[in-house]
Amino acid sequence: MSNKSGREMSPAMERAWELQHRIEKRTERMGKGKYGRVLKMARNPEEEEYVKSAQMAAIGIVIIGVIGFVIYLLASQVAPWIGDLVGL
Numbered sequence: 001m002s003n004k005s006g007r008e009m010s011p012a013m014e015r016a017w018e019l020q021h022r023i024e025k026r027t028e029r030m031g032k033g034k035y036g037r038v039l040k041m042a043r044n045p046e047e048e049e050y051v052k053s054a055q056m057a058a059i060g061i062v063i064i065g066v067i068g069f070v071i072y073l074l075a076s077q078v079a080p081w082i083g084d085l086v087g088l
Contacts, residue, residue, distance in 0.1 A: 045053065
C-alpha cells in the first residue's frame with residue numbers, strides 16, 4: 001500500500017491505517033440507532049453541577065472507606081477477642 005505521496009508504507013503503518021479505518025467505520029453509526037438521541041442531547045455539566053457531583057462522589061467514597069475500615073477492625077480486633085472468650 002502506498003500513501004498520498006506515492007511512497008510505500010511499512011507493514012506496521014498499514015495495520016495502523018486499517019485499524020483506524022475499522023474504528024471510523026464503527027463510529028459512523030454512533031449517531032443513529034437507539035443511543036443516537038441520547039448522545040445528541042448530552043452536554044457538558046455547568047460548574048455548579050460538576051462540583052455537586054464531585055462532592056457526592058467523594059462523600060460516597062468516604063462512606064465506603066469508613067465501612068471497610070469498621071469491617072477490618074471487627075475482623076482483626078473483635079473477632080480474635082470473641083474467639084478467645086469462646087475458646088476457639
